Amino acid sequence: MENVVIIGSGPAGLTAAIYTARAALSPIVFEGATPGGQLMVSLEVENFPGIPETIHGAVLMQNIKQQAENFGTGFITEDVQNVEKKDGYFEITAPSGIIKTKTVIAATGATARRLNIPTEDKFYGRGVSGCATCDGAFFRDKNVVVVGGGNTAIEDAHFLTRFAKKVTIIHRRDYLRASQAELEKVKSNPKVEWLIPYVVQEILGENTVTGAMLKNNLTGETMQIACDGIFVAIGHDPQTSLFADLAELDDQKFIITRAKTTETKTPGLFAAGDVMDPVYKQAVTAAGNGCKAALDAQKYIENLE
Numbered sequence: 510m511e512n513v514v515i516i517g518s519g520p521a522g523l524t525a526a527i528y529t530a531r532a533a534l535s536p537i538v539f540e541g542a543t544p545g546g547q548l549m550v551s552l553e554v555e556n557f558p559g560i561p562e563t564i565h566g567a568v569l570m571q572n573i574k575q576q577a578e579n580f581g582t583g584f585i586t587e588d589v590q591n592v593e594k595k596d597g598y599f600e601i602t603a604p605s606g607i608i609k610t611k612t613v614i615a616a617t618g619a620t621a622r623r624l625n626i627p628t629e630d631k632f633y634g635r636g637v638s639g640c641a642t643c644d645g646a647f648f649r650d651k652n653v654v655v656v657g658g659g660n661t662a663i664e665d666a667h668f669l670t671r672f673a674k675k676v677t678i679i680h681r682r683d684y685l686r687a688s689q690a691e692l693e694k695v696k697s698n699p700k701v702e703w704l705i706p707y708v709v710q711e712i713l714g715e716n717t718v719t720g721a722m723l724k725n726n727l728t729g730e731t732m733q734i735a736c737d738g739i740f741v742a743i744g745h746d747p748q749t750s751l752f753a754d755l756a757e758l759d760d761q762k763f764i765i766t767r768a769k770t771t772e773t774k775t776p777g778l779f780a781a782g783d784v785m786d787p788v789y790k791q792a793v794t795a796a797g798n799g800c801k802a803a804l805d806a807q808k809y810i811e812n813l814e
């Protein structure tokens with residue numbers, strides 16, 4: 510019987526590992542299909558405390574993993590296939606077998622939705638981003654595009670006007686889902702332009718983004734625009750299918766935790782990071798939640814004993 514199984518190896522999972530390993534709980538981390546999590550594709554991270562120089566996301570995650578390993582964390586590079594609560598413990602099913610554990614920390618993240626067009630992968634983290642808060646500052650005096658028509662897209666566009674020369678909002682429908690309050694923020698901003706109803710068909714450039722090919726959704730006409738960055742703000746998919754029966758989910762499928770804790774509705778199952786955070790979705794907030802989940806799991810185990 511293990512003490513703690515952590516599912517996910519992004520900032521939340523690895524921080525939970527550091528804390529539970531230092532508490533002598535010998536945690537096991539399932540790394541999943543993306544060891545290191547979302548930051549692995551970020552070429553430049555500038556806002557993680559304690560790292561004054563710009564750092565490659567993969568190097569930052571390797572450092573955090575090393576720290577967790579130094580304290581005795583075990584790693585399994587597999588996707589967990591099933592999590593089941595038995596009589597007072599959990600059964601974790603993975604390709605290599607079944608593990609029994611007293612507690613589980615869900616740290617499976619939330620995937621930023623993509624445009625799913627050719628060339629997007631090539632430029633993801635190199636001009637195409639799913640996070641304006643993270644990457645906006647890299648586009649000072651540049652022309653950027655925001656794709657989306659909901660509150661997040663409009664908020665992102667508003668935020669990006671602090672840095673960019675011009676922000677073009679591209680939305681596929683001829684109406685916007687964003688609230689009037691959000692729209693008011695950008696309506697009279699001279700830096701903001703609109704292209705509605707357009708979709709991005711192709712991202713253009715050699716090594717960096719230089720433009721996009723757009724299609725008008727009503728007329729079918731195509732046009733090319735010049736831009737240096739594309740922010741895709743069309744929502745996130747929290748990776749919660751493993752926990753659908755064990756945790757309460759909100760309408761966007763993020764895990765709901767009990768106020769001021771990382772507890773879910775199932776005793777012994779804790780959640781940390783983007784998987785339970787529809788609002789902030791930052792590496793440092795994920796790490797902070799990972800710390801909380803570790804301390805909550807530690808207390809839960811102490812009470813069992």
Ligand SMILES: Cc1cc2nc3c(=O)[nH]c(=O)nc-3n(C[C@H](O)[C@H](O)[C@H](O)COP(=O)(O)OP(=O)(O)OC[C@H]3O[C@@H](n4cnc5c(N)ncnc54)[C@H](O)[C@@H]3O)c2cc1C
Binds near residue numbers: 518781784793
């Ligand atoms: C391009 C980009 C740039 C970013 N830049 C910044 C930045 O500069 N600063 C910042 O603070 N934030 C940044 N972010 C946001 C930040 O990366 C996330 O907020 C953070 O990674 C969330 O951490 P997490 O641990 O909750 O989840 P994630 O990092 O998403 O990790 C989830 C983990 O769960 C694993 N997993 C999923 N399903 C399973 C399963 N079934 N079994 C086992 N494992 C599973 C995955 O393999 C992965 O390891 C950026 C995000 C992106 C996409």
